[in-house]
Amino acid sequence: MHAEILSIGTELLMGELVDTNSSYLASELAKLGIEVRWVTKVGDDPDRLFEAIDRASKRSDVTLTSGGLGPTSDDLTRETIARVCGEKMAVQDDLLEHLRGLFANRGFPMPETNVKQATLIPSAQAIANPMGTAPGWWVERDEGIIVAMPGPPREIQRMWAYEVSPRLKARNPGIAIVTRNLKTFGISEGGLDEMLSTLFKSENPLLGIYSKQDGIHLRAIATASTDDEASALIAPMEAEIRRIIGDDAIWGEDDETPESKAVALLRDEGLTLGVIEAFTGGLLCNNLTEVAAHDAVLNGGAAASGRDALARLGVSAALIDKHGAASAEAAEDMARAAREMFGADVGVGISPLALESADGRVVAGTSFIGYSMDGRSDSTSGHYPTRRLRIRGRAVTHALLGLIRFLRCQSLQGPTLRR
């Protein structure tokens, strides 16, 4: 089964809006084992839209469209599918009643232009859209399936997950795909490649290796006729990977992020965290606050980079004067100050970027990351060539992976702390 995605809307061709729907759908289709062969963006032009949908419906088993289901005369997806199918649109009483109800609930009358959102053609069924006014269309003919979905990401993602994905999965019976992603640190890509060389020869599950910002990922993909069978294929491979590289080299699994993992570890240990950031300017703290459960563990964070500003936060000015703010000593003292400032069990400090290296000791562009906990402290360093968000994001990832390692080491030593 192979699919084609059409993203519809002139604004996509003006570069004003980045089309995220097509990559969302592409990654979701991959999970169903459906190959995506084409993605096309086309504007609200009747003839070009016809050309695109007509060609897609002829060459692909499934055509998925996003956008063009609104009420205005620019929204042409329904009309064009009707033209491709050679069928007539007719207003459906039940859809119209539902639509009028939505407007009534919002307290104003439905504009007449919205009526077309209550139409279908004979080959189409309506797909519920609880997030908006436009239902989708599921069009099924001998030539293949056309699924029309709305453009706003929250509408299309809800419709995909609850309505479209289950129906397509049912059309593709006997194919279950299960993936397992192990996220590693501390061993190079080449090292893992060598250690796991036998496993890379396996065809099902297929093992892939991916170098990501948060470490080297090992992803196993198994295909079978049921989810259970696919999972059963993956289990022995995972056990073998863990045996060979060791659990210590794996910091997280599947959807875990360095942020979510660090918060989970702290929460499991009943520890609180404070951070002081120089180079990363608040990004570490901000990223941690995106984890749902951060409230219980993140006491607070501060960002400053000048000597005096850092001293005001409780960092030792004498230590900065002696070693420089971009030093392991300062980073560890920032971590200590972060604990004290926020009354936290664990502190993380990210030093400013070293700007020059007159004495040859520190390479320009180096930032130091310090960790502190109850009398114990440690630090790492990384090289960050620019201040751009992506580069600072890398430093934040390093700080979090370092924290995970620091917490694990700590917990090995203290009898009250679990692994």
Next chain:
Amino acid sequence: MHAEILSIGTELLMGELVDTNSSYLASELAKLGIEVRWVTKVGDDPDRLFEAIDRASKRSDVTLTSGGLGPTSDDLTRETIARVCGEKMAVQDDLLEHLRGLFANRGFPMPETNVKQATLIPSAQAIANPMGTAPGWWVERDEGIIVAMPGPPREIQRMWAYEVSPRLKARNPGIAIVTRNLKTFGISEGGLDEMLSTLFKSENPLLGIYSKQDGIHLRAIATASTDDEASALIAPMEAEIRRIIGDDAIWGEDDETPESKAVALLRDEGLTLGVIEAFTGGLLCNNLTEVAAHDAVLNGGAAASGRDALARLGVSAALIDKHGAASAEAAEDMARAAREMFGADVGVGISPLALESADGRVVAGTSFIGYSMDGRSDSTSGHYPTRRLRIRGRAVTHALLGLIRFLRCQSLQGPTLRR
């Protein structure tokens, strides 16, 4: 002149990589007055790639491709363009010498597979790529122009800006497009629509109105035969807009962001800033550190949300107990505490989100934003339904636009401060 964009690479169809090149190129082409009619993503499949390039070259004046110029057997863009043109690829001595030089500089020999990056067909000229090993191809035939560019964003953006855009501009002589974007606050979209109704009837310059997160934007686009003529068309319209809505309703122009404008205003006034954030968890501080010139004005920021953590930062616990942390009083006191904590002239405080409104005074989901400067303080509030990054980004934008307004008011009052 109309164009078509092809993004090439199987990874784009797997949803693993979001295609940002096509929206970059689309917005750049719009600036040249070249209409984009189609964007297609296609994988590294020889026949589908042939179908895509062949169709594009027949129906579009200009076909722009990104990706598929690497050295591996999966990289098929050159081979496919040669097939579409019915021409043979031949190694170019000068390109090969240059390529070997690049590898020699990196200190290792060139793999033989890279030789194909030194080939051309008779209709193609090489386009320099100082950011990578693969030169682009400029293919010119009676049927139209095909431009092949590399996939990595920094390579394609450099090549576009320095090589491709100037050549395409020269092909489209007598068309110069100048845009002017005025970013407003304080007047609703409907209000602006009414105040400027006469101007919206103008066809050249064409005036558009766009509701964005950082306010309502008024964008004038003028087309003429030279940039000077186009600018001359825009100037009287801009003057008329400013006369009607007033300069106070315009916070920024063109590429200015709330962050860059706030930093510029502070720098112009010689003022420093400190912030304490609860709801936004460090995002305001982080966004400010992305502005190149922030060092001179941003003394520091802190993020915390609990009563005790805020008290530790110098916020009055008595005041929080009396009014709640989610209150105008607390936000203004956070702003004062931010000034003191970071020794800054101006402070901004963003309160926690009100979680419930038992007494009916504060609506759940409200956050208060306080400003403080030398004895004067003020606050605003906004409604933020969730903690998602996008919503917190909205609060940060509100805080910055409020800061711009606060600084302007302040500067109206103090004789030493310029407008």
